Amino acid sequence: MASVLVIEDDDRIRLSLTLALEDEGYGVRAAATAEDGLAEHRQDPADTVLVDLMLPGLDGYDCIRGLRRDGDVPIVVVSARSDTHDIVAALEAGADDYLIKPVAIKELTARLRALRRRSRAALPVPALTFGDLEVRPLAGEVLLRGEPVALTRTEFRLLCELAEHAGQVLSRQQLLNRVWEYDFGDERLVDVHIGRLRQKIEDEPGAPRHVVTVRGLGYKLHR
């Protein structure tokens, strides 16, 4: 599933864009300022960024330049300004496309798909890093201090699930749901696989630094 980061200060528009994109199957995160958006993107890069031009503080052009400095994520501007001058300035700053409000959601998603099709080849394999541990969901690969670790499918899915919600506690039940797609089942099963996972990715499985037990609640991956 593709992720989109929406940077837009108007609450109503931000919400409606978010809902509409979620409806279309995108994973959406939103920010109200350029600063928040840039921080958000730096921490966990989105596949595509939607940005408004008129933002408080840093404006949309600064935001685009900031995003471009960090990488080459596809950027779509969504703005009320219809001046050629604004469009040219945004594209020159590094945007890939420019839509004028109000936007038709169908057009927006079609443009996102077109842009994604065009950009796909250039995108590096995204990775989630936690200290010396690196999880690459798409590559089906986990690196510990740069060395690949041989995980089984279940261990890998379990780790991915924890990594995607790093810092949050996930209950055994949640993990059963998401990793095993069991609606019910023995929660001990999770323990066993957590144990096996620790044998492979922890230096001292007895004193785990990455996969932490939260007694009575579940497990979490320490950032």
Place this chain on the structure above:
Amino acid sequence: MASVLVIEDDDRIRLSLTLALEDEGYGVRAAATAEDGLAEHRQDPADTVLVDLMLPGLDGYDCIRGLRRDGDVPIVVVSARSDTHDIVAALEAGADDYLIKPVAIKELTARLRALRRRSRAALPVPALTFGDLEVRPLAGEVLLRGEPVALTRTEFRLLCELAEHAGQVLSRQQLLNRVWEYDFGDERLVDVHIGRLRQKIEDEPGAPRHVVTVRGLGYKLHR
């Protein structure tokens, strides 16, 4: 200098686009019909194609699909139709951008630059190299240590698919979809062809260095 191919049946518009783009420093060729444009492009591919939607004979959508079939040249639609439906259809057919007439030449050139910036990054696809293995999707050939390898069509498409997503795991289902265009089918089929491919491109088919299996997930081509 970048070349642009303009496909537009209206003489006045074709001429004015041509002149304006030449003014901006582009090398411009023009065609009045989709058929002529496709032939022109096939003979000498342009860096970017501008296409009108309403054309006599083959229409703009057919033209876009034709261009896409031959390669992945950036395509910009310039049309009088402003319906969301038309925009979506053109983008789905394979266009990269869509402008509504009358177009501001400054906006057009800014969009061309943005598209070119994006495409160039994604375009170096004439050859994909992985250590001693070189895959040339366009030339339809594969070299191992400089020596051509005789692959069957299926093996070749399979390798191309893996090469275009090098480093990423592709599930058997994904490979069936993309290489065989099966929506369902026996996944063992993939195994068999992977095996045959390995016989030809791996030094030790039993310990493959290029086409790696990721147990429980699928296969990937090691970068």
Place this chain on the structure above:
DNA sequence: CAGGAGTATGACGGTTTCGTGACAACCCGA
């Protein structure tokens, strides 16, 4: 410090997954 709830871990049998060789159907040029 005793008890209990919660968690960790090692062992084991059944199951799944993968690689391979054999084979029949098919395509296509000679």
Place this chain on the structure above:
DNA sequence: TCGGGTTGTCACGAAACCGTCATACTCCTG
């Protein structure tokens, strides 16, 4: 029509993996 090359299906063995269970350990509470 023939024959070589290619393709998809099948079956089997080896290896890897999974879930269960029993047991041991840890932490908290009274």
